[in-house]
Amino acid sequence: MRVLRLAVRVALLTALAGTPPVAAQEAGLADPVWRPVAGERLMRLPAGYLDRAIDRDFRDSPLAAALEEAGRALTDRSAGLAELQAAVEAASGGERDALRQRFLEEKQAYLQLMGRRHDLERRRLETRRALYGKLLSRLQREDAGAEDxxxxxxxxxxxxxxxxxxxxxxxxxxxxxxxxxxxxxxxxxxxxxxxxxxxxxxxxxxxxxxxxxxEVDGRALDRHGLLRHLAAEAEAETALLDQQDLVLAYMAKLVALDAMAMADELAAREPEGGERPEVRDASAAVGFFVDPN
Missing domain, CATH: 1.10.287 (Helix Hairpins)
Incomplete structure (x- = not known):
């Protein structure tokens, strides 16, 4: 019965995996960020060094540290999933049921962690695109001033x-x-x-x-062309991240279906565990009343 209740709980929680809990959304207000400055220092850097300087600035940010930490956690979680999957295949009986339950919970935790990493990665890309836009706007203003x-x-x-x-x-x-x-x-x-x-x-x-x-594809780029190219690259990475989010959503759906299937399977076994069947038809007890004592 305890395993059944756990399986049902996992099924319900996983079915709602696409919607972050309110507590997680509130915690997001204090999430790590990256705040690069489109200042004079960046504007005066050689074009060939500009992107490297931006990468270096990102690596020193709390957002980069959070992404690195999430990556390490995902690596550990993946190794644990592989071990659990092998243990489920080798087990039998009640031990196998308990391991299947734990496997479902670990898969759900993996999906939540991967979703967190996607959120951080999306924040990095959005910050990059905004920075490139600011730098390009400054260049255009300087060009306009030079033509005055x-x-x-x-x-x-x-x-x-x-x-x-x-x-x-x-x-x-x-x-x-x-x-x-x-x-x-x-x-x-x-x-x-x-x-x-x-x-x-x-x-x-x-x-x-x-x-x-x-140079990009053998074509030399000035600062304007370079910034436009970098912004387009960030846009393309964001589109790829959208596809990964879709993959993650389908994985969450499969975990939910697995959890519900396990709950149904264990529920079907409950009568075999010694519970009495529920009596719904009173006519089955007529003999107790009409037959002589």
């Missing part, structure tokens, strides 16, 4: 000032070089050596892998 006539004039003035400064430097260099061989030997050689070093460093920076435009 006043900003264009300011940039031209800065460039002209830079040219004037460089011209004055060249004049100083020429005057120093004109001082004779002594000045040439002291200043000219060092100047050329420093200039060569600067040129090499500039070339190395320009050719560094982190400064190369990222």
């Amino acid at each position: 006539p006043a900003m264009v004039r300011l940039a031209e003035d800065r460039q002209a000032a830079q040219h004037r400064f460089q011209a004055s430097v060249d004049k100083v260099d020429a005057a120093l070089f004109a001082r004779g061989a002594a000045a040439e030997s002291r200043y000219g050689a060092e100047y050329r050596r420093h200039a060569q070093a600067v040129d090499r460093l500039v070339a190395a920076i320009a050719g560094h892998p982190m400064n190369r435009a990222p």
Whole structure:
């Protein structure tokens, strides 16, 4: 009888597996989060390093820790399910019934844990998409500002000032070089050596892998294209997660059906356990009254 009651309870709980308990929904208010900032630091990073920096920021967040913990718990739970399944196949009689009951409960716990992990993963993807959207909006605002006539004039003035400064430097260099061989030997050689070093460093920076435009399918992407590509990838991962949720829902349905089938099976055995059949027809007792004592 105790096993029957447990089986019925599992059947009812599992049938409602698609609806999180109110307590779990309330606890969700304090769930771990990831709050990346679409600030100046990210905006100034090389395009090839942008996604890596975002990944690194995520790994340091409470949401990443919660996902890692859920993954470890799922691994342990999967191992336990495999052991229980083997134990059920090897057992018989009442022990087998008890193991089947425990197997159902463990499967239900696995589904709840997997659902929790899906929720965390969906939160990660939604945060990523929002971050990419903010970064793209900032880039577009900066581009719009760069096209403003006043900003264009300011940039031209800065460039002209830079040219004037460089011209004055060249004049100083020429005057120093004109001082004779002594000045040439002291200043000219060092100047050329420093200039060569600067040129090499500039070339190395320009050719560094982190400064190369990222490529997708052999096509180089600028910052705008990269952010759009990353947002599309997050959208695709979300669609895959929706499919996994559907798989999880069907698994929950199967566990519910298994639990109800087990409850029916055990209920059918109850009379064999010594309980008296229920009397519904009073005419079966007529003989007790009409026959002589």
